[in-house]
Amino acid sequence: MIPGKFDYFKASSVNEAVGALQNGGEDAKVIAGGQSLLPLLRLRLAYPELLVDVGGLDELRGVADQGESLLIGARTTHYQLVHDPLIAEHCGLLAQAAATVADPAVRHRGTIGGSLAHADPAGDLPAVVLALDATLVATGTEGRREIPAGEFFADYLTTTLRPGEILTGIQVRKLGRDWGYRYEKFHRTAQAWAIVGVAALARRSNGQVAEARVGLTNMGPVPVRAAAVEAAAAGADASAAALAAAAAAAADGTNPPADLHGQPDYRSHLARVLTGRALAAAAGV
Numbered sequence: 001m002i003p004g005k006f007d008y009f010k011a012s013s014v015n016e017a018v019g020a021l022q023n024g025g026e027d028a029k030v031i032a033g034g035q036s037l038l039p040l041l042r043l044r045l046a047y048p049e050l051l052v053d054v055g056g057l058d059e060l061r062g063v064a065d066q067g068e069s070l071l072i073g074a075r076t077t078h079y080q081l082v083h084d085p086l087i088a089e090h091c092g093l094l095a096q097a098a099a100t101v102a103d104p105a106v107r108h109r110g111t112i113g114g115s116l117a118h119a120d121p122a123g124d125l126p127a128v129v130l131a132l133d134a135t136l137v138a139t140g141t142e143g144r145r146e147i148p149a150g151e152f153f154a155d156y157l158t159t160t161l162r163p164g165e166i167l168t169g170i171q172v173r174k175l176g177r178d179w180g181y182r183y184e185k186f187h188r189t190a191q192a193w194a195i196v197g198v199a200a201l202a203r204r205s206n207g208q209v210a211e212a213r214v215g216l217t218n219m220g221p222v223p224v225r226a227a228a229v230e231a232a233a234a235g236a237d238a239s240a241a242a243l244a245a246a247a248a249a250a251a252d253g254t255n256p257p258a259d260l261h262g263q264p265d266y267r268s269h270l271a272r273v274l275t276g277r278a279l280a281a282a283a284g285v
């Protein structure tokens with residue numbers, strides 16, 4: 001279908017984009033890579049009157065080394081995440097998950113900021129930034145604001161970004177060499193959306209898992225942390241059996257959807273199995 005009519009403004013700076021959004025009010029929307037928004041426009045599930053294009057803002061693109069952490073520009077594409085040397089060295093989980101997003105064409109256009117702001121619970125990167133304890137950086141008319149990833153996803157396709165705010169960056173602490181990671185994605189066909197995904201991080205010390213972090217994709221209207229698994233895995237032996245036992249709690253407190261690809265009990269089963277696998281791989285067993 002052809003989208004409804006809208007005005008289009010190509011911003012040349014973040015301030016200009018924020019100003020245009022403010023003037024456009026409730027009917028203005030940001031567009032970055034367009035990989036989620038354009039399908040919605042074409043299906044007429046979204047009909048903004050103004051699109052503010054941040055796709056030309058180089059200041060929002062790329063990865064900066066900030067010492068203890070990395071600052072990833074919101075307009076950094078999935079392709080760049082997969083190939084960036086700083087991400088590979090300090091935050092490989094993000095590259096591993098980004099490599100599973102869609103196909104090469106989508107990965108070349110789609111951005112991390114768009115994926116997070118779109119807040120699709122089946123999207124791969126939201127659970128990853130949760131597990132990484134990332135901080136999301138937004139800019140609006142009242143200036144810059146930092147939002148912990150755990151407070152960013154409010155509901156299905158809804159974030160805590162305020163009207164007129166633009167997501168400008170994602171700050172992630174560098175992972176030390178004692179951390180392992182794995183993104184496990186179960187999908188019907190290669191390049192398809194996750195039926196369930198699991199982002200796991202484990203810090204190993206003296207044959208045990210000292211700390212574990214687990215984010216779940218598509219196990220509710222928002223990405224969730226598997227807190228019960230994290231608690232059970234901390235201090236457990238770094239063995240497949242002990243981590244599978246911890247993973248038994250993966251579906252606790254979740255609210256998985258029912259759709260053509262699976263019922264909630266099937267997704268719960270997948271979450272337990274994939275969490276066991278992801279934790280074992282992250283812990284190097």
Ligand SMILES: Cc1cc2nc3c(=O)[nH]c(=O)nc-3n(C[C@H](O)[C@H](O)[C@H](O)COP(=O)(O)OP(=O)(O)OC[C@H]3O[C@@H](n4cnc5c(N)ncnc54)[C@H](O)[C@@H]3O)c2cc1C
Nearest residue numbers: 030032033034035036037102110111114115117123124167
């Ligand atoms: C065929 C296909 C397959 C796909 N498969 C997957 C998959 O397997 N896994 C997966 O995770 N995703 C998948 N996607 C979704 C897609 O890759 C991401 O959602 C996409 O990359 C979003 O980024 P974008 O830059 O294109 O965002 P856009 O489409 O431009 O925008 C998406 C939303 O985010 C908002 N937005 C964008 N940038 C900002 C910003 N800086 N600040 C505030 N709001 C912003 C927009 O207003 C809009 O609401 C698929 C998409 C397609 C078309």
